[in-house]
Amino acid sequence: xxxxxxxxxxxxxxxxxxxxxSRLVIAACVGLLAPAALVAPWAETVDGxxxxxxxxxxALDPVKVELGRRMFHDVRLSRGDRVTCASCHDLARxxxxxxxxxxxxxxxxxxxxTSTIFNAALNARLNWRGNFRTLREQNEAVLLDPRLxxxxxxxxLAKLRADAEYRASFKAxxxxxxxxxxxxxxxxxxxxxxxxxxxxxxxxxxxxHDTITDDEARGYQLFKAYGCSACHQGANVGGNLFQKFGxxxxxxxxxxxxxxxxxxxxxxxxxxxxxxxxxxPSLRNVAVTAPxxxxxxxxxxxxxxxxMARSQLGRELPHGDADLVVKFLRTLTGxxxxxxxxxxxxxxxx
Amino acid sequence: MRALRSLAPVIAGxxxxxxxxxxQGATPDAALHERTLDAMQxxxxxxxxxxxxxxxxxxxxxxxxxxxxxxxxNMRDAAARLQTADHLASGPMQREIxxxxxxxxxxxxxxxSLVDTFKxxxxxxxxxxxxxxxxxxxxxxxxxxxxxxxxxxALANVLLGFVQDPRSDAAAGLAAxxxxxxxLQVSGDRQQTVPTLLSHGRLVAAALPQMEGLLARLQAAxxxxxxxxxxxxxxxxxxxxxxxxxxxRILLYAVAVALAGYVGYLxxxxxxxxxxxxxxxNLEKMIVAISAQFINLSRDRINDEIQAGLARVxxxxxxxxxxxxxxxxxxxxxRSSYVWLRPS
Numbered sequence: 001x002x003x004x005x006x007x008x009x010x011x012x013x014x015x016x017x018x019x020x021x022s023r024l025v026i027a028a029c030v031g032l033l034a035p036a037a038l039v040a041p042w043a044e045t046v047d048g049x050x051x052x053x054x055x056x057x058x059a060l061d062p063v064k065v066e067l068g069r070r071m072f073h074d075v076r077l078s079r080g081d082r083v084t085c086a087s088c089h090d091l092a093r094x095x096x097x098x099x100x101x102x103x104x105x106x107x108x109x110x111x112x113x114t115s116t117i118f119n120a121a122l123n124a125r126l127n128w129r130g131n132f133r134t135l136r137e138q139n140e141a142v143l144l145d146p147r148l149x150x151x152x153x154x155x156x157l158a159k160l161r162a163d164a165e166y167r168a169s170f171k172a173x174x175x176x177x178x179x180x181x182x183x184x185x186x187x188x189x190x191x192x193x194x195x196x197x198x199x200x201x202x203x204x205x206x207x208x209h210d211t212i213t214d215d216e217a218r219g220y221q222l223f224k225a226y227g228c229s230a231c232h233q234g235a236n237v238g239g240n241l242f243q244k245f246g247x248x249x250x251x252x253x254x255x256x257x258x259x260x261x262x263x264x265x266x267x268x269x270x271x272x273x274x275x276x277x278x279x280x281p282s283l284r285n286v287a288v289t290a291p292x293x294x295x296x297x298x299x300x301x302x303x304x305x306x307x308m309a310r311s312q313l314g315r316e317l318p319h320g321d322a323d324l325v326v327k328f329l330r331t332l333t334g335x336x337x338x339x340x341x342x343x344x345x346x347x348x349x350x
Numbered sequence: 351m352r353a354l355r356s357l358a359p360v361i362a363g364x365x366x367x368x369x370x371x372x373x374q375g376a377t378p379d380a381a382l383h384e385r386t387l388d389a390m391q392x393x394x395x396x397x398x399x400x401x402x403x404x405x406x407x408x409x410x411x412x413x414x415x416x417x418x419x420x421x422x423x424n425m426r427d428a429a430a431r432l433q434t435a436d437h438l439a440s441g442p443m444q445r446e447i448x449x450x451x452x453x454x455x456x457x458x459x460x461x462x463s464l465v466d467t468f469k470x471x472x473x474x475x476x477x478x479x480x481x482x483x484x485x486x487x488x489x490x491x492x493x494x495x496x497x498x499x500x501x502x503x504a505l506a507n508v509l510l511g512f513v514q515d516p517r518s519d520a521a522a523g524l525a526a527x528x529x530x531x532x533x534l535q536v537s538g539d540r541q542q543t544v545p546t547l548l549s550h551g552r553l554v555a556a557a558l559p560q561m562e563g564l565l566a567r568l569q570a571a572x573x574x575x576x577x578x579x580x581x582x583x584x585x586x587x588x589x590x591x592x593x594x595x596x597x598x599r600i601l602l603y604a605v606a607v608a609l610a611g612y613v614g615y616l617x618x619x620x621x622x623x624x625x626x627x628x629x630x631x632n633l634e635k636m637i638v639a640i641s642a643q644f645i646n647l648s649r650d651r652i653n654d655e656i657q658a659g660l661a662r663v664x665x666x667x668x669x670x671x672x673x674x675x676x677x678x679x680x681x682x683x684x685r686s687s688y689v690w691l692r693p694s
Binding site for chain 1: 411413418419423466473
């Protein structure tokens with residue numbers, strides 16, 4: 001400490017007493033209230049289970065949510081009015097686009113598989129490399145990314161300001177014309193509403209034991225026994241930590257053609273330890289968000305489970321066990337607007 | 351006009367002094383103060399919760415990382431809110447508070463990074479421990495004559511000791527058991543099981559000591575100490591600023607009392623002057639009235655009017671007795687005299 005020393009005698013006695021009381025209150029808070037800090041409203045814990053139910057959607061301004069929903073589906077948010085957010089995040093399906101990797105604005109394939117937008121608000125980090133902490137940061141990056149929405153703020157805001165309906169909505173909500181902060185706030189508010197509670201497994205966790213079959217329950221026990229729940233846990237069954245893809249077996253060796261995107265967080269941090277490290281994806285609605293992995297290389301859930309067993313466990317799972325785990329994973333499909341999310345059919349256009 | 355000119359600087363100076371006292375006497379922003387204290391308490395509270403959750407996660411009592419994530423997010427948010435905690439100070443003191451704020455912020459960032467590492471490492475460790483437990487339970491070591499089964503049984507035992515105390519001799523025992531198992535010829539369904547046991551066993555052997563070191567670093571994170579350092583300095587500054595503001599408020603009150611006294615003094619002076627003027631006016635009116643009685647007065651009534659005038663003057667002045675003595679200029683002695691006595 002280079003600053004002047006503090007002489008406690010210079011502080012009036014009443015101030016000293018205030019200081020003691022303050023410290024006492026803090027000590028009491030630490031001692032008595034710390035357990036309460038664990039129990040955030042969204043972080044419901046169920047008898048020590050690693051997975052917790054998806055919380056109900058928090059109280060959000062419905063007008064703001066509606067404005068965000070309109071913009072989410074508006075092509076004017078992209079350069080040349082070509083794509084919307086919903087082009088890659090289909091809310092009528094799993095909140096993704098169903099492609100292994102989509103074509104970017106420049107026509108070339110993007111580096112990563114599109115993650116689902118459902119329950120993204122529950123993730124501690126966003127994107128496969130976890131390079132965004134907040135939906136606001138991530139939304140802005142997507143809007144401005146030349147390979148994604150390819151917009152610029154002046155162009156984008158000018159288009160929205162030219163629309164009388166948008167002007168009225170922004171004026172009513174924010175007291176001004178469309179601005180960067182307002183636009184991002186409305187988009188983020190809408191995305192925070194995209195939770196999918198009430199999956200069959202969530203109801204099982206809440207005590208409705210007949211909502212899943214015996215096979216699905218056995219699949220959950222195997223999911224824990226094989227250690228899958230060491231990474232895939234919490235309300236989002238993942239999304240809250242990083243992990244190396246290929247702890248015991250290199251999945252890229254089979255696939256070949258290793259690209260920069262396969263290096264994961266290494267391309268962000270430059271640390272050797274982060275080579276092939278990715279954000280652990282959420283398994284919520286995993287049955288309706290095929291294909292899987294950062295490169296979309298696994299077409300089916302069965303295939304993905306087999307690859308994970310080889311890569312992260314170092315062995316092949318018995319077929320019966322793998323099937324049971326897949327059955328359990330199918331119970332994680334939740335509801336959006338009262339309806340269970342549905343997978344794409346084989347012939348369905350994407 | 352000249353008096354007003356000389357008074358103007360005094361008034362201007364007084365106004366400046368009062369304004370200065372008013373500004374200095376203002377209480378430090380109470381809302382900002384509350385937010386700052388709340389941010390510090392959030393830091394300490396969430397750091398305590400994080401420390402406990404890390405230990406629970408390490409021992410397997412906490413099986414999801416959402417509480418850790420929430421604690422780190424709350425601490426990052428609180429550290430961001432602390433950035434305005436230097437608003438009370440200035441100069442070197444402000445720089446010292448800023449330095450302490452940055453120290454807290456750096457500690458939170460370091461802890462965030464450590465927690466990320468902990469989650470990943472602990473997940474791997476728990477994954478392997480879970481799987482080893484699952485595998486060893488499924489294997490069911492039957493024949494003790496089979497050296498593979500014997501080593502698998504030994505592995506289960508030594509693993510238990512190693513997990514309980516990774517710094518003991520169990521580490522060497524685990525490594526030796528794994529080496530022996532690796533050298534054995536395996537056949538049948540053990541061909542897949544043994545390599546998996548070896549992989550996970552070696553991961554546990556390597557990861558557990560690292561985890562102990564990581565836990566020690568997490569537990570030694572200086573967030574609480576640095577926050578308390580900052581809090582002590584901040585509260586000291588706040589206390590001083592509040593006490594200083596109190597002094598200026600007292601000064602402001604003293605000036606107000608002095609001004610009120612001065613205004614009272616001016617009021618009484620004004621009232622006295624007005625009374626004096628009124629008395630003088632009354633006297634002059636009386637003199638005029640007495641004088642008027644002598645206009646066109648007959649000689650035989652002069653004495654009576656002098657006597658009456660004397661009475662009015664005496665009554666006006668409030669005396670008990672009044673005399674008028676008339677001297678001749680050209681001859682000694684009293685020519686005449688008039689006397690008025692207040693009726694008893």
